[in-house]
Amino acid sequence: MKFKLGRKSRGYDSKIMHMSALMMKKQLPAPPENVDWTKGMKEFGVMKNDQLGCCTISGTYHARQIWTANVLTEKTETDDCVLKLYEEACGYKPGDSSTDNGGVEQDVLKFIMNTGIPLSDGSRDKIIGFIEVDPRNQTDVKICINDFGLAYIGFEVPNSIYDETGEPKQTWDYDPEHTEVEGGHCIILVGYSDIGPIAISWGSIYQLTWSFFSAYTDEVYAIISPDWIASTGKDPLGMTVLELEDLMQGIKQ
Numbered sequence: 001m002k003f004k005l006g007r008k009s010r011g012y013d014s015k016i017m018h019m020s021a022l023m024m025k026k027q028l029p030a031p032p033e034n035v036d037w038t039k040g041m042k043e044f045g046v047m048k049n050d051q052l053g054c055c056t057i058s059g060t061y062h063a064r065q066i067w068t069a070n071v072l073t074e075k076t077e078t079d080d081c082v083l084k085l086y087e088e089a090c091g092y093k094p095g096d097s098s099t100d101n102g103g104v105e106q107d108v109l110k111f112i113m114n115t116g117i118p119l120s121d122g123s124r125d126k127i128i129g130f131i132e133v134d135p136r137n138q139t140d141v142k143i144c145i146n147d148f149g150l151a152y153i154g155f156e157v158p159n160s161i162y163d164e165t166g167e168p169k170q171t172w173d174y175d176p177e178h179t180e181v182e183g184g185h186c187i188i189l190v191g192y193s194d195i196g197p198i199a200i201s202w203g204s205i206y207q208l209t210w211s212f213f214s215a216y217t218d219e220v221y222a223i224i225s226p227d228w229i230a231s232t233g234k235d236p237l238g239m240t241v242l243e244l245e246d247l248m249q250g251i252k253q
Contacts, residue, residue, distance in 0.1 A: 002050045003049075003050065003166075003167075003168060003202050004049050004050060004051065004052060004053050004054070004055065005053055005055060005102070005157060005182065005183040005184060005185045006049070006052070006053025006054055006055040006056060006100075006101075006102030006103065006183075006184070006185070006186070007055055007056055007102055007103070007104075007105060007154045007155075007183075007184035007185050007186040008101070008102050008103060008104045008184060009104075009184065010104070010105065010106070010154055010218055010219040011104045011105070011106035011107060013106055013251065015250035015251050016106065016130070016131070016132050016250075016251060017131050017132070017247045018131065018132045018133075018134070019131050019132065019133045019134070019140050019143070019144065019222060019237070020134055020137065020140065022131065022237055022239070022247075023140070023237060026237070026238055028143065028237065028238060030139075031139065031142035031143045031145075031146045031147075032142075032146060033193075033194065034191070034192070034193045034194075035142070035145055035146050035191045035192055036190070036191035036198060037066050037069075037070055037145075037149050037150060037190045037191055038066070038069075038190050038191060038198070038200075038205065039069045039070060039074070041065070041069060041074065042204075042205065043203060043204070044062050044065055044076075044200050044203045044204070044205075045061075045076060045079075045203045046058070046202050046203040047061050047062065047079065047082045047203065048079050048082045048083060048086070049201075049202055049203075050202065052083075052086065052092070052100050053100050053101065053102040054082065054083075054086040054090070054092070054102070054103070055102070055185050055186040055187070055201075056089075056090070056102065056103035056104070056105055056108045056186040057082055057085045057086045057089065057090065057103065057108065058082060058186075059152055059186045059187060059188050059200075060085070060108065060112055060117055060152075061076075061077055061081070061082055061085075061117065062188050062200045063149075063150055063152060063188050063223060063225070064077070064117070064125065066149055066150050066188070066190050066200075067149055067150075067225045067227050067228045067231075068227065070149060070228070070231060070232065071227055071228075071230075071231040072231075077117075077118075077119055077120050078120045080120070081117070081118045081119060081120055084118045085111075085112075085117050085118055086103075088111065088115070088118075089103060089107065089108050089111040089112070090102065090103035090107075090108070102184070103186075105152065105154050105186055105219060105221065106219075106221075109127070109130045109152070109221060109223065110251055112125075112126065112127055113126060113127050113128070113129050113130065113248065113251070113252065114126075114252060114253045126226075127223050127224055127225055127226070128224035128225070128226055128229075128241065128244055128245055128248065129223075129224050129244065129245070129247065129248030129251070129252075130152070130221045130222060130223045130224060131221065131222045131224070131247070132219070132220070132221055132222075133151065133220040133221065133222055134220070135153070135213070135214070135217040135218065135219065135220045136214070138210065138214075141189075141192075141197070141213075141220060142192055143237075144220065144222040145189055145190070145191065145192055145197070147222070147234055147236040147237060148222040148223060148224065148225070148228065148236055149190075149225065149228045149232075150188045150189060150190045150223070151188065151189040151197075151220050151221065151222065152186070152188050152220070152221045152222075152223055153186070153187060153188070153189060153217055153219060153220045153221070154184060154185070154186050154217070154218060154219040154220075155184070155185060155187075155213075155216040155217040155218065155219075156181045156183075156184055156185075156216045156218070157181060157182045157183055157184070157185045157216070158175070158178060158179050158180060158181055158182070158215075158216060159178055159180045159181075159182055160172075160173075160174075160175035160178035160179070168201070168202065168204075168206065169206075170206060170207060171195075171206070171207040171208075171209065172199075172206060172207070172208045172209065172212045173209045173211065173212050174209065174211040174212045174214075174215045174216075179215075185201070187199045187200060187201040187206075188200050189208075190205075195207060195209055195210070196208040196209040196210040196211075196212065196213055197210075197213055222236070224236065224244050224248075226241070229241055
């Protein structure tokens, strides 16, 4: 199959903050009914995820495309950058297929917070940190997408997302008759409607239904991008950058 997966089973780190805890005793406005941060973009590049199980890495570069597109100009990094991060954060060794084992989302996010993703100009781009979101709380997921520009998620992939030719369908809906799981996958959610979340995977946009999302998603993260906060003027969850940085002290190196 040319559509590779690669998300390992989710990690559990008690030091990672949860959105539900941060929102206690806060009265935030309800999220909008519809959000779409793609800025009309249609193609995002497969980011090596047709050859390697690097979806946890590809997702971080797709995230950067979304953040930069909403700042001023969308920036896409090279496949060499993707490959380098896969080596550094997940232990892949080029030419050794036995090391192409995917990645743990929390480990990848910690790496790009502490070390940063490699860019084509030789520099690094770090995130401020990340917060875990309860996938069972649809409102919190919407707040995550609206306030942080996207949600970085992990889910189990059922065979129902593929059509008879092996291509992913444009809409991924829950099908109780086809629930056999192919493996774990990482994607980013860049919008939502009453139908469900809008996702980027394998370089394209897909529509998920809320029933599909609820059935198969087991981890969701709000990533705190300094560029996103600076450009949008948002105070995610009603918090300042300094307050958000303080929350990350337990997982910073």
